[in-house]
Amino acid sequence: MGTVITKIPWGVLLILLPLMGGMACFLWPRIAKILGLVLTFVGVLSVVGLGWQIMSNGVYHHAVGGWGAPLGINLYADGLSLLMLAITALVGFGISVYSSGYFERQHSTRFWPLWLLVLAALNALFLSNDIFNLYVTLEVMGLAAVALAALTGSRDALSGAMRYLLANLLGSLSYLFGVALLYHGFGSVDITTLAVQVKGSPTTWAALGLIGAGLVLKTALFPLHFWLPPAHASAPAPVSALLSALVVKASFYILLRLWLEIFGPLGGDVDTLFGVLGAVAVLWGSLQALRQTRLKLLVAYSTVAQIGYLFLAFPLAMSAGVMAWNAAVYLALSHALAKAAMFLATGNMLRFGGHDRIADLDRVVQRLPLTATAFALAGVSIMGLPPSGGFIGKWLLLEVALAQGQWGLVVIIVLGGLLAAGYVFKVLGQAFTQAAVMHESRAVPASMEWAALLLAFGAILLGFLATPVLSLVGIGSPFGAHEVMP
């Protein structure tokens, strides 16, 4: 049994199945829903298989078609990739279950092929080990994600998607320019080879600037976040969830990976800049979220703020290394679960009441108790209250900041949590009030309520899994050191 599991090329399946499934869904729209559900579930199983393989054999390598680097493409997965794949599979399955109840027939046939393509691109991205391959997967993911954002065809959705597409293409071209310069300087696109060869030179600096700027734009770090709120807020709920929870994390993962392997020693001032922008993003995003009157925009601006937290790790990692990166990864994982749950819960409220004006969210708690619970639990993780994944991430970050005497960052971390509490309670408070007017309401399928609730439970559960998760991320020591937790 064990040997069979370790022999199957799970990494290849993770890319191939959703890719072919996406085509099949496009060709045979009748079976799209069932095929999508089955394939996302198989995705979960494949990640378990890959995890088993990595646990027993160490870091996963696969030369596609028998052609390894430098000629062919190598697939590579260490603890960090595995965790990103796992969170993608879990959140992806939750989104699939939700979507099976969410979409009407007409939109359903367009949603499933694109969603499976995004999933294939995400998996390929997390398994890639060369910077050009990363570019291709970024583009496949980006184009499919833009099409998903435009799915409803409304005026807001189309203009949001257009803005998203232009920002995405600009980011990709900037990244590609950086790749060209790195290849020119060092004759390789393989991350492992580059890691050994790269040294400070004008070419490297230019590449660092171009790649960094492109990825920061794609990750929507302040002040380059302008495209995110309209795109995420105007998309259908499951699409907002997958954009906010997974797609944004993909470009952050590339940035993290390149910083760990290639640019880390050269970072210096850029790391400080990331930290400052991250801090401003935390405050600005949270304040904007507090100002919003529409629920989906509130949740979208909360994403801008939470992305800021991920970048706070960069200046701290200069001397704290592993601890700071662990914090960033933990925050990324718990944000993926919590934000997916939050957007799905928002979708339920929107469907139930027919609108997402926060002031008119009357008594949602009584009429959609599971959804309100999901929103509250996700909120607990976003705020960083114990016990939740968000708490562990922020705690690790806070600990590093305190140890280094970075009081500014300590204040930002705490203040961001308080502001998050402000906007989460702004919503929950309304949900408890008695409405003057009764609205027409529309039933919400149980699958949609439970998908949101289970993802929110996941975000809380992550708060109890710190030790196993952090030991998992240490496989192949992506952060350059072997010890994990104090």
Next chain:
Amino acid sequence: MSTVFLYALVGVVLFSLGLYALIVHAHLLRKILAINVMGSGVFLVLVALAKRTGEDTPDPVPHAMVITGIVVAVSATALALTLMLKLTAETGNAELPEDSRE
């Protein structure tokens, strides 16, 4: 070597021109064209730098990258044009509305 440098420099100029046009022009068709000009700039840099070894036969890897890049650029342009047409049909105007920014 100087020819290669010239090509690369033209690539950088194209990239910068495209970036400028992307930012200043409001019409979506101009923005899409600007993105394409930027893409051509990057491709030109890649093609020029393929001669980095100084031998007679250029390095084929950047050329393969350019072909992949062109495929991506064509798909992206097609998607962008479709979105632009739909948006124009919906709003009667091929520009991004300012109000959705908030």
